[in-house]
Amino acid sequence: MTDSPLYFKYHEIRNRTLALINFLQDEDCCVQSMEETSPVKWHLGHIAWFFETFVLQHYEKPYKPFHEHFAPMFSSYDKAGKTHPDPKRGLFTRPALGEIRKYCQNVDARMGGVLVLAEQDEMLRMLIVLGMHHEQQHQELILTDIKHLFSQNPLYPSYRSFSPDSPSCPGANLPLLEWHQFTGGLVEIGFEGEGFSYDNESPRHKQFIQPYSLATRLVTNGEYLQFIEAGGYENPVLWLSEGLDWVKSNKRYHPLYWRADKNEW
Ligand SMILES: [Fe+2]
Structure with missing residues (x-):
């Protein structure tokens, strides 16, 4: 057994x-x-x-x-x-x-x-x-x-600490970020095949999607910081209007959990 x-x-x-x-x-x-x-x-x-x-x-x-x-x-x-x-x-x-x-x-x-x-x-x-x-x-x-x-704790405890130089630090030795282009069109989405799926992952069905790009890896905090410093949170070209309204009315200029200490994040 x-x-x-x-x-x-x-x-x-x-x-x-x-x-x-x-x-x-x-x-x-x-x-x-x-x-x-x-x-x-x-x-x-x-x-x-x-x-x-x-x-x-x-x-x-x-x-x-x-x-x-x-x-x-x-x-x-x-x-x-x-x-x-x-x-x-x-x-x-x-x-x-x-x-x-x-x-x-x-x-x-x-x-x-x-x-x-x-x-x-x-x-x-x-x-x-x-x-x-x-x-x-x-x-x-x-x-x-x-x-x-x-x-919520003024001591800002870390769940787990990594030295930035450690090879096991998430984000260490990442390859260059590149973009893959996809044409979109009529595609099939939803679970198909053997094994487990939740009920909201099916039935498999057709969906029309616009052309899009996907990065070859996840974005890093450092790259996201470049987005912030380039004015990404104020640039209407990068937001749907509802999202930009929310950002402005809630005065958000960085992600939740980011904290500026003097001039350093
Ligand atoms: Fe549960």
Whole structure:
């Protein structure tokens, strides 16, 4: 059982989630910095809740939840039962992070028994794969939410530090940015083929698109700074009118999270 690709993938994704949290202090994991974000430890409990609710509740015999009050605390879907209001997730000082880690470990151990059955049960396999993609969505949310939280702190903590000279620093040794031209026209978009997709990625359909260019790599902060210094935020040629109105009325001259310290960014 432990050599099945699904079992391996399940644990690979969970290890990635736990590795993301390892850069943080316990206190970082408890706070909710705005209504649209969630504390890191809520994300972790919610990931376990998802597998418990949508997989174990249907396939574990007998089903025994880790804690009877965790479901409404870590649910985000009213359809799956009573749900605690989203903006108040930061009030959960309890359960402590350590207890939520135990919740995850408990769900993992119980999932071990169910993962064996997935080889012969296509619906079960699909639910587990959905849970894994759901967990990866929350990996992204953990990072976006912690970024907003840290931006509110006068110490401006770094999630992770890189020396600019280090070869592992994102953006080090990048090739020259070049543009590829595409003619556009009638194209097919949407998911097609084997494997997982979300329902909003299908059906595959035709779409007309204008000619466009795509860069050969992501833009760097340094290149974006050139855009700012060249007056990019005030140049109407580069904006749709609604976007430019928003930029002007909100007095935005640089991206969120950019901060000028004396004359340096
Ligand atoms: Fe979710």
